[in-house]
Amino acid sequence: MKPVNAMPAAIAASRPGRSQPFADVVAENLDAVYRYLVYLTGDRVAAEDLAAETFEKAYRGWRKFDPHRGAPRTWLCRIAHSVAVDWFRAEARRQRREDNYVRDTEMLGESVFADGFSPELDQALRRLTPAEREVVALRVLLELDGPSAARVLGISQTACSTRLSRALKRLEEEVGDVRV
Amino acid sequence: MSAFEFEGHEALVAQLRAGTLAAPGHLHRRVLAGAPAKRRRLAAMSARRRLVLAVPVAASLAIGAAVINGVFLSPSSSPTPFNAASRVVRNGGYPKLPSLSHGPKAVNGANGATGMQGPTGAEGPTGPAGPTGAKGATGLQGATGASGLKYSSRGGSATGAQSGGGPEGAVGKTGATGATPVHGAGAPASPDKAVTLAPLQAGADLPQTLDRAGAGIFNPSNSLVIPTGRLVHAEANLVVSVPDHDALTQATNKATQIVTALGGYSQSVQYAASHKGYGRSFLDLRVPLGKAEVAIQKLGQLGDLTAQSVSTQDLEQQFHQQTNQIDQLRRAITIYKQALQSGTLTGSQRVEVQIRLANAVDELKGTTKSRSQTVSSGRTAQIRLTLQTAGHAAVGPQKTGRLGQMLHNVGAFLAIEGIIVIYALIAALPILLLIALIWWFTRGRRQRDEKRLLAST
Numbered sequence: 026m027k028p029v030n031a032m033p034a035a036i037a038a039s040r041p042g043r044s045q046p047f048a049d050v051v052a053e054n055l056d057a058v059y060r061y062l063v064y065l066t067g068d069r070v071a072a073e074d075l076a077a078e079t080f081e082k083a084y085r086g087w088r089k090f091d092p093h094r095g096a097p098r099t100w101l102c103r104i105a106h107s108v109a110v111d112w113f114r115a116e117a118r119r120q121r122r123e124d125n126y127v128r129d130t131e132m133l134g135e136s137v138f139a140d141g142f143s144p145e146l147d148q149a150l151r152r153l154t155p156a157e158r159e160v161v162a163l164r165v166l167l168e169l170d171g172p173s174a175a176r177v178l179g180i181s182q183t184a185c186s187t188r189l190s191r192a193l194k195r196l197e198e199e200v201g202d203v204r205v
Numbered sequence: 206m207s208a209f210e211f212e213g214h215e216a217l218v219a220q221l222r223a224g225t226l227a228a229p230g231h232l233h234r235r236v237l238a239g240a241p242a243k244r245r246r247l248a249a250m251s252a253r254r255r256l257v258l259a260v261p262v263a264a265s266l267a268i269g270a271a272v273i274n275g276v277f278l279s280p281s282s283s284p285t286p287f288n289a290a291s292r293v294v295r296n297g298g299y300p301k302l303p304s305l306s307h308g309p310k311a312v313n314g315a316n317g318a319t320g321m322q323g324p325t326g327a328e329g330p331t332g333p334a335g336p337t338g339a340k341g342a343t344g345l346q347g348a349t350g351a352s353g354l355k356y357s358s359r360g361g362s363a364t365g366a367q368s369g370g371g372p373e374g375a376v377g378k379t380g381a382t383g384a385t386p387v388h389g390a391g392a393p394a395s396p397d398k399a400v401t402l403a404p405l406q407a408g409a410d411l412p413q414t415l416d417r418a419g420a421g422i423f424n425p426s427n428s429l430v431i432p433t434g435r436l437v438h439a440e441a442n443l444v445v446s447v448p449d450h451d452a453l454t455q456a457t458n459k460a461t462q463i464v465t466a467l468g469g470y471s472q473s474v475q476y477a478a479s480h481k482g483y484g485r486s487f488l489d490l491r492v493p494l495g496k497a498e499v500a501i502q503k504l505g506q507l508g509d510l511t512a513q514s515v516s517t518q519d520l521e522q523q524f525h526q527q528t529n530q531i532d533q534l535r536r537a538i539t540i541y542k543q544a545l546q547s548g549t550l551t552g553s554q555r556v557e558v559q560i561r562l563a564n565a566v567d568e569l570k571g572t573t574k575s576r577s578q579t580v581s582s583g584r585t586a587q588i589r590l591t592l593q594t595a596g597h598a599a600v601g602p603q604k605t606g607r608l609g610q611m612l613h614n615v616g617a618f619l620a621i622e623g624i625i626v627i628y629a630l631i632a633a634l635p636i637l638l639l640i641a642l643i644w645w646f647t648r649g650r651r652q653r654d655e656k657r658l659l660a661s662t
Contacts, residue, residue: 051236059228073232080236091254113658139224146220156659164210165221179652186210193214200217 047087050097051080057167058101060139064162065109065155067137075112079105099173102163106177113155149199157192164189267622275615431497436520436583439494441501444512444591450482456507456592457486463503467496469585478594486592497586504590520583527576534569538562 058079062072082104083090090100136147138158150158163174164185175185211218431439447453454476461471469492478484492500505513541562544550550558 048237051233055228055233055236056226059232060226063226073229076228076232077235110655110658114654117658139221139226142224143220146224154660156656159659161221165218179655189210193211193217197214197217 047084050083050101054098054101055080057098058105060166061102061159061162062105062109063138064150064158064166065106066112067151067155067158069137071112071116075105075108079108082108095173095176098167099169099177102167102169102173102177106159106179109155145200149196149202152199153192153196156188157195160185160188161192161196267619271615271618271622274618275611275613431494431515431517431586436524436580437494438518438520438582439497439515439586440517441497441515441586441588442513442591443501443504443510443588444593445505445508446511446593446595447508448595450478450484450594452508453478453484453486453592453594457488459507460486460488460490460504460590460592464490464492464500464588467500468493469496469500482594484594486590488588488590488592490588490590491585492588494584494586497588500586500588504588507592509595520579524576524579524583527572527579530572531569531576534565534572537565538569541565 055076059072059076062075062079063069066072066075079101083101086104090097094100136142136144138147138150142150150161153161160174160178163169163177164171169177171182171185174189175182178185178188180188431437445456447456457474457476461474464471469490471488471490473487473489475487476484477486490500490504501513501515541558544558545555545562
């Protein structure tokens with residue numbers, strides 16, 4: 026297992042390269058972005074679509090990307106966040122019209138957030154809000170540093186840190202509740 | 206990454222990281238299908254970097270435009286009147302002098318005009334030829350038009366006179382038809398003023414009369430007559446050069462003494478001198494109209510007269526109009542008073558007449574006051590005298606040189622550009638502030654919506 030606070034190799038690899046081809050950026054960051062979106066939406070199918078949309082937008086805006094302002098992963102997560110928020114808006118409108126009950130119960134049987142998760146952890150993650158899962162994904166899974174995660178979320182670094190603490194604490198509690 | 210944020214949750218964090226989740230292969234293919242090649246360096250520039258680059262580029266363009274303006278539009282070919290006059294003094298050349306009138310002589314038909322045409326020649330003749338139109342003795346060819354003063358009035362009592370050249374300045378040195386003086390003869394002509402101030406131009410021809418005056422210095426002793434038989438407002442501008450600082454002081458004092466002795470006064474005197482010996486005096490003088498010619502002559506002799514202009518405006522018609530108006534108002538007032546005293550008016554008519562009477566009285570006061578001002582203005586001549594040291598006139602332009610002028614022009618152009626930019630900013634500022642406010646408000650609203658959306662399970 027990697028040390029918790031070590032600089033991950035993936036981030037180091039995605040440090041700005043002035044003439045880095047977009048294909049390399051895709052190869053390095055697609056999994057991370059997809060995983061982030063799965064955590065954020067709690068829906069693998071939706072995450073796939075959103076990841077594709079994210080990279081499509083990134084492709085269109087690739088010429089505007091300034092490597093001096095942040096790593097490609099942060100930039101991609103910011104786009105993914107924006108895409109996901111739009112999806113949530115659409116989803117909220119849709120849910121007002123439809124009953125989502127059947128789909129939700131069907132998904133209970135399989136792990137959504139990662140392969141190999143215990144049902145308790147998966148269930149606990151499902152009980153978190155998207156905002157809480159998002160900060161966990163950014164800081165724990167994608168291992169973005171505080172400023173980068175805060176930039177993706179559009180909040181201050183302190184607020185990001187507070188949100189992470191609360192999310193982890195609540196996740197611990199939810200895991201405990203599910204086990205009981 | 207801060208370790209304290211994961212304190213107490215190490216096991217959970219490890220468990221979360223242990224889970225594996227990779228994007229499906231078809232997603233990889235889907236995304237990579239649209240991946241572009243390398244980024245272009247120029248296109249990779251962000252908006253902020255473009256802005257940072259645009260500012261120095263814009264500044265360079267502004268400076269470049271100013272330099273081009275300074276280099277190619279250097280004022281070497283377009284000197285100011287003052288500089289031109291200075292060169293004339295220094296080189297001893299002859300300036301083309303401003304046109305002058307020749308009133309009484311022309312009226313008497315004795316002599317032709319000696320008026321000279323400047324580049325901005327005023328007007329051609331408007332009055333009809335008089336019975337004793339004399340030939341111009343020394344009339345000068347005008348550059349673009351005739352010049353001279355016009356005196357005229359209504360009702361055949363005019364003593365119109367005009368001097369200088371014809372409409373196209375077709376008057377030679379020998380004055381073929383220099384003056385066409387008019388004397389009465391019932392000719393209607395409009396009372397106009399003829400402003401004849403013209404800048405001195407280097408290298409211009411000098412008339413014979415002035416040639417005899419010698420050395421490029423204008424001697425106005427026999428070239429200026431201001432009519433005294435009519436109500437005329439006269440203004441004169443004189444520029445006189447003196448050799449040095451001491452002479453400037455003496456000339457300034459002397460000028461005041463001259464006008465005082467002639468019954469006039471100095472309305473204002475401004476005296477300025479620098480430690481380098483340059484100096485200038487500006488005197489605003491008032492003299493009785495009848496003494497104006499003498500005053501101008503004496504003031505012009507305080508040094509070397511380098512520029513002179515005289516303008517007159519006939520006030521007779523204005524005076525008559527005001528007098529007629531006063532008479533009419535008095536008659537109206539008398540009628541209104543008689544009507545009020547008669548007792549035949551109804552209540553409403555009485556009120557109306559009282560209002561008209563009050564208005565007429567007020568108007569009478571105003572018109573009477575205006576007429577007094579007209580008379581006062583017609584009794585005195587205004588003379589603006591500029592005394593300056595010759596060093597000031599001659600050395601000034603030399604000191605800067607072409608390079609200095611160029612730099613001056615560059616600076617002036619940059620200043621204009623700066624003013625335009627500041628004006629544009631001032632004009633655009635409210636719009637920019639409004640846009641920023643809308644953007645800030647929209648952003649805050651979006652963030653609140655987003656937070657609420659993601660906070661719901």
